[in-house]
Amino acid sequence: MRILRSPALVVYLLSAALYFVVGYVLAVHYHVMLGDALSRVQSAQGVLFSRDPHLASIGFIFTPMTALVEVPLTALNSWFPSLTRYGMAGVIMSSVFMAGAAVQIWAIGGDRGVPRWQQVAVTVLFAVNPMIVFYGATGMSEAPFVFLMCWATRRLIRWTSTDDVHDLIGAGIALGLAYLTRYDAVVPTAFGAVFVAIVTWRRAKVNRWQTAFLDGVILAAPAFLAFVAWAATSWLLTGQAFAQFTSEYGNSAIIEQSGGAAESGPATIAYSAAEILVLAPALPLLVPAVVVLATRRRDLEVLAATLMFGSVLLFQTVSYATGTTFPFLRFYICIIPLVCIYAHQIRAPRGQIAARRPGVFNAPRETGGPSMRIAAAVAVALLVVSLPVTTVLMESRSLSVQQYAVGALLPFDPQEGLEMDRQLSILESFSTEREIADRLDAMDLPDGSILVDTLYGFAVVAASNYPKRFVLPSDRDFISVLSDPASHGVRYLLTVPNEGRGTADAVNRRYPTVYENGAQISMLDLDVPNDGADQPDWRLYRVLDTPGGDSE
Missing domain, CATH: 3.40.190 (D-Maltodextrin-Binding Protein; domain 2)
Incomplete structure (x- = not known):
């Protein structure tokens, strides 16, 4: 079959089908829906079917990407009422985006030149990670954000070798769209622009400052444009440029209405570290190996991936420590694609990346050196072991506030008595x-x-x-x-x-x-x-x- 000639398409279709089926079972059969996801669906519905339909009905508390994608889906609500009643418009949205993230993990392995078995294994382990499945199936903004961050990271990794302006533009567009999905994207955009500028400055022999500045601007410009356009639109229509932070409905107001931040200081740092380890138990073993190997190889690809995803994790850790966000496991989901990319990067990059227009700093890759077969196998094995650990820890109410109730649907749920009753009442939300x-x-x-x-x-x-x-x-x-x-x-x-x-x-x-x-x-x-x-x-x-x- 022709479709089998495109492995990336197979990865996409299988992943999207998995997330859609899980989402359908959770939403329509068990009525499991998350409030933020259902709220976005209702906002999208309002654009077409409220008593005063207009595009600004999507609101300005959240950034608009998820609701805009859901608007055409809600147009079919007359024929498929579950699109809004059970939030299936959100399920479709998150399914297609998270499947795209799986394709990016696949493509990063291909660009790295890893063997096919490793490329398949790491992609599968990413796609079936319980946290990835849950947020690929529940209509939340985590799915498009993870996809766009994976896309931006892949393009930035490619740029370190190809110096192709197309890769830099692709990374910038992905970051711009990521900002329209989650405000968090401001931080990787800033880190990414500095990284690009420094790399270009070190490579350039003439006009260093001008060339470095230009490359940094190419990466940051789409996100900056998205930032200005969204803030200006919000200010013109609501009188508030950053409603997420100033509105009665925004995060800051919600925290205050809920009694303020529960913790602050060192305890929050420890909690954030625990959340990261829940999602990536292999991290303490993978990081030292990857850092040592990358240092020996002078491997900028590892640094690119670390800065892009690590800056998001740093932002969430600082936000929680300063009491401006919530202790939600999903805010640390970017560690999952990062450890999967690390599993690819255990091996040295091999082969030449095809580029539309290789730049003057196009760097040929090494083709010799150790194959690192054993190290790669160990990295994949660590990801395999991580899956059951993550699954079990997602059953912890203290570490997995928003996900643990789903355990009541599983045969091995450890909860009982009053805790089981609470799980069931969470599942009865709405x-x-x-x-x-x-x-x-x-x-x-x-x-x-x-x-x-x-x-x-x-x-x-x-x-x-x-x-x-x-x-x-x-x-x-x-x-x-x-x-x-x-x-x-x-x-x-x-x-x-x-x-x-x-x-x-x-x-x-x-x-x-x-x-x-x-x-x-x-x-x-x-x-x-x-x-x-x-x-x-x-x-x-x-x-x-x-x-x-x-x-x-």
Whole structure:
């Protein structure tokens, strides 16, 4: 078959199929969905199907890449309701991106000139890593970010040998898109630009400073353009250039609403180190070997990979230590592709990399030297041993806050009693919101008749067959409707307790006592306790004096 003549395509199709199937089973069969992923799906849905459809509905708290990719998928929601109800649009998005990451790991091995058995083994071990599978299957931004970082790293590695401007441009484009996926990309862009400038400065014989500066700019320019364009667009439309950091819905506000950072100082550094070791148990053995060999060989390829992924890990460690982010295992996921690349780089680079236009500093590779067969086999064996270790440690509630509940679906789950109950309640997240959506759908309500903030209400809106019935913060008339719901035809307020993150809810900010007593503008119609862990209880209030009557 012709398809078998392209190993990279086979890697892509098999990986994408694996992640899609796992995602479908988790989301549609077991109803396992992550809040951030479902929130992005609802934002994408709002671009096309809200009562006020417009592109800015994707919001400006998160960077836009994942939601933009999901917009055309949500267009098919009329035929496939699970695309939004169960977040399958996100599953498709993460599947195709994480499969792309597996292809990049494959290609890095090919560029390195490793034997086919090693190339296959390392790629498979990356693709089936439980953390990679989980985030390739759950619609989170980790999938596109890992892919784009792998793409950027591969291109930068190639550039160290080829000096081909096409490789430098490719790395820059990947970093620019990575910034539109996660703010973390600022750091590897900065490190990468400095690395490129220093390498070029050392190689150049004339015009050193100009040439070094130009190469650094080529790498950093796409990310800088993305940074300026996104900040300017956010400022023009919302009045906040960096809503992630200044908005009531951003990370800083969430940490404050949650009671502030739980830890700080040395304890956070130790925790970050533990998280990294959960995902890469082989790291302590691989790093010394790779560093020694790279030093002997003067191997810039190892340094390129280390700077790109290591800077992301450093950023996450510092962010957690300073109390500006959360202790989530997924924030350290970049260590997985890094150790896989290290497994390739145990061997010396061999062969010549095909380049469109080799630069003047194109460096021929060594073809002699030891084959390092045993060292390569040991590196692969370390990756094999790492898989069960990572799988078991992902069952730890303290180390794997967001993933450990999935263990309840596995036959070897070590949890029992109250801990098992908590796992099941985490898996039930958003089941209550789907029930609320079904109840509201069963009512004969006009468009714009239910007012809710998507801070928590995104799951209700995503599960509804009638998203136009909801008045949302992304609607351009939201403030005026919120100020006088009755005169704008709103019949119901969907509310959460005014505590914790609920203090940022727009309805609570405008009517602080609405959840407790209706704020004298509404009367209680429905009280819904939540079955999901760490999810708020809901109350549905009927708005008083609604034009056209206040009863159904």
